[in-house]
Amino acid sequence: xxxxxxxxxxxxxxxxxxxxxxxxxxxxxxxxxxxxxxxxxxxxxxxxxxxxxxxxxxxxxxxxxxxxxxxxxxxxxxxxxxxxxxxxxxxxxxxxxxxxxxxxxxxxxxxxxxxxxxxxxxxxxxxxxxxxxxxxxxxxxxxxxxxxxxxxxxxxxxxxxxxxxxxxxxxxxxxxxxxxxxxxxxxxxxxxxxxxxxxxxxxxxxxxxxxxxxxxxxxxxxxxxxxxxxxxxxxxxxxxxxxxxxxxxxxxxxxxxxxxxxxxxxxxxxxxxxxxxxxxxxxxxxxxxxxxxxxxxxxxxxxxxxxxxxxxxxxxxxxxxxxxxxxxxxxxxxxxxxxxxxxxxxxxxxxxxxxxxxxxxxxxxxxxxxxxxxxxxxxxxxxxxxxxxxxxxx
Numbered sequence: 001x002x003x004x005x006x007x008x009x010x011x012x013x014x015x016x017x018x019x020x021x022x023x024x025x026x027x028x029x030x031x032x033x034x035x036x037x038x039x040x041x042x043x044x045x046x047x048x049x050x051x052x053x054x055x056x057x058x059x060x061x062x063x064x065x066x067x068x069x070x071x072x073x074x075x076x077x078x079x080x081x082x083x084x085x086x087x088x089x090x091x092x093x094x095x096x097x098x099x100x101x102x103x104x105x106x107x108x109x110x111x112x113x114x115x116x117x118x119x120x121x122x123x124x125x126x127x128x129x130x131x132x133x134x135x136x137x138x139x140x141x142x143x144x145x146x147x148x149x150x151x152x153x154x155x156x157x158x159x160x161x162x163x164x165x166x167x168x169x170x171x172x173x174x175x176x177x178x179x180x181x182x183x184x185x186x187x188x189x190x191x192x193x194x195x196x197x198x199x200x201x202x203x204x205x206x207x208x209x210x211x212x213x214x215x216x217x218x219x220x221x222x223x224x225x226x227x228x229x230x231x232x233x234x235x236x237x238x239x240x241x242x243x244x245x246x247x248x249x250x251x252x253x254x255x256x257x258x259x260x261x262x263x264x265x266x267x268x269x270x271x272x273x274x275x276x277x278x279x280x281x282x283x284x285x286x287x288x289x290x291x292x293x294x295x296x297x298x299x300x301x302x303x304x305x306x307x308x309x310x311x312x313x314x315x316x317x318x319x320x321x322x323x324x325x326x327x328x329x330x331x332x333x334x335x336x337x338x339x340x341x342x343x344x345x346x347x348x349x350x351x352x353x354x355x356x357x358x359x360x361x362x363x364x365x366x367x368x369x370x371x372x373x374x375x376x377x378x379x380x381x382x383x384x385x386x387x388x389x390x391x392x393x394x
Contacts, residue, residue, distance in 0.1 A: 013041045013105075013112035013136070015123040021050020025193055026118050031055065032194065041112055043105045043130075045122055061108045063101065071104040075133075086132055093155040095125050102129030109134040120146035120156065128159040137164040141191070144169075147176055157181065167191045205236045206349050209284035209314075211277070211305040213244035214253045217298060219290030219319070221251070224260045225338035226290075226345060235349070237266045238280060249294045281312040285355060286348055291321040292335040302327060307370040310362035315355045317344050327369065330358065 014030055016022060022030075034040050040058040047062055054060050075083045083103070090099035102109075109115060109130040117127035117140040124140045131138040140163050150156045160166060160183055167189050168174050174190050177183040208227075212218035220239070227237060239257075244250050257263045272280065281287070287309035291300045302323040309316050310328070317331045318324045325332050331348065333340040348355055 010038045010113045011041060011111060012038050013043050013109050013115050013130070015043045015045070015115065015117045015127045015130075017046050017119070017123060018042075018044045018050065018054075019046040019048055021048070022052040022054070023118075024052055027052040028196070029194055030058070032196075034058065041108055043108055043126070045101065045126060059108075061105060063104045068100055068104040071106070072100060075103045075106070082133070086129060090129075093152065093158070095129075095152055095155050098122055098125040098155075099129050102126050102133060105130060106133045109136055112136055114139060117141070119143060120159075121151050124159050124163075125152060125155050128155070128162060131162065139163065139165040139167065142166060142168040142173060142177065144173070147173060147181075163187070165189065169193055203234075205234050206286065207236050207238055207284045208286045208288050208345065209238045209240070209280055209309070210288050211240040211280075211308075212289060212303065213241050214251050215244045216249040216251055216294040217292055217300060219292050219335075220253045221256055221260070222290040222292065222336055222338050222341055223288055224257055224262050224266070226341035227262045227265060228260050229338055229342045230345065232349075233265075235265060235345070237262070238269060238284060239266060240269045240272050240277065240280060242271045249296060249298070278312075281309060281314065284314065286317060286345065287312075287314045288317045288341075288345070290317070290319050290333070290335070290341055291324060292319060293321070300324070307366060311366035311370060313359040313363040315348055315358035316362060317341065317348065327365065329361065329365075 012033065014026075016026055016030075021027075030040050034055065034057065040055075042054055042058055042060045044060070044062070047060075072083075086099060087096075090096045105126070112134075113136070115127045115130055115134075115136050115138045117124040117138065120140055120142040124146075127138050127140065130136065140159070146156070160177075160181055164187075166177060166183050166187050168177060169190070169192055171190055174188050177188060178185060208223075210218070210220070210223060212220075214220070218241070223237065227235060239253060241253070243252075254263070254266075254268055257266045269276075269280065287306070289303055289306055291303060293299050299322045303318075306316055306318060306324065306328065315331070316328055317333065318328055319335045320332055321335055331344045333344050348358075
């Protein structure tokens, strides 16, 4: 059955928290509901940036203190008995903040067909006040902590009684809501969390790791254009790094991936170190750093990350750039050449045996050239310099 054609489009006022963006599972659920043709009106209790931002097609109702205060005045003026009656309940149940926010959001609620509180905490209490103000039906999803450490146990019981439908995510919660909180069976529904099993499925992608600050000479653009040319769903690019302070050749690498059209194949890990960085080296199949001269004429020395990847026994793809071809026997391609880079990736992707062979060669080179003995040499130079100090300072 095509659910999209069976259900009339609704205006759904979803009461959410965005204290660090939206929760991933709430964002995913609302996204699926939106894809069914329904309009999402987001009524946030808090708004701060985070990983999961609202979709562009969702309407976000932000609130600010001046508007919140004005909403109280207009509510009192237009509906004095109703406003004062609810205010008395808010004072009695210690929920004045939820009450005030509900009056700020009431026009959004009045534009909706149904109110949906995504948790049974303050979002539920704001939803309960909005139901009392607007007369719209209220649905809540109960997850877990609301049952054990609710921020307002008294109002939780009242709101459960008044809710039109109570969804929960487990059978255990359903039994708890019925037995301990006396929610009637006909009002309870178990709707488990959702996972897109087409997106989350077993797969064996070939993982290409690149590590470096987000500057022009690291060659992120060349790598992304090569991936775009290949047009292969089995390739992933893992990007470790971040913006490079005040460097004027800093690149917005996530925006670049989106502009080139490969953002669905690129995973950004931010800056990493120690065990987390080692785990990424160990898990990748290919390391790639297509270094190049930047627009100011600045070159690399010898990238430490190439030495690290070689020490991990990984095949490395890089460029004919300063010292790199003197150390790395293969695989080397010209600078700024996505086509040559794409061909090199294809060549290594086709042979697990070749990747192992090149990785073993790189490990031998790394042991020879890049061991901790190099720091001993630096210490020796420093010692010799100290022993030859200028007599004027003796």
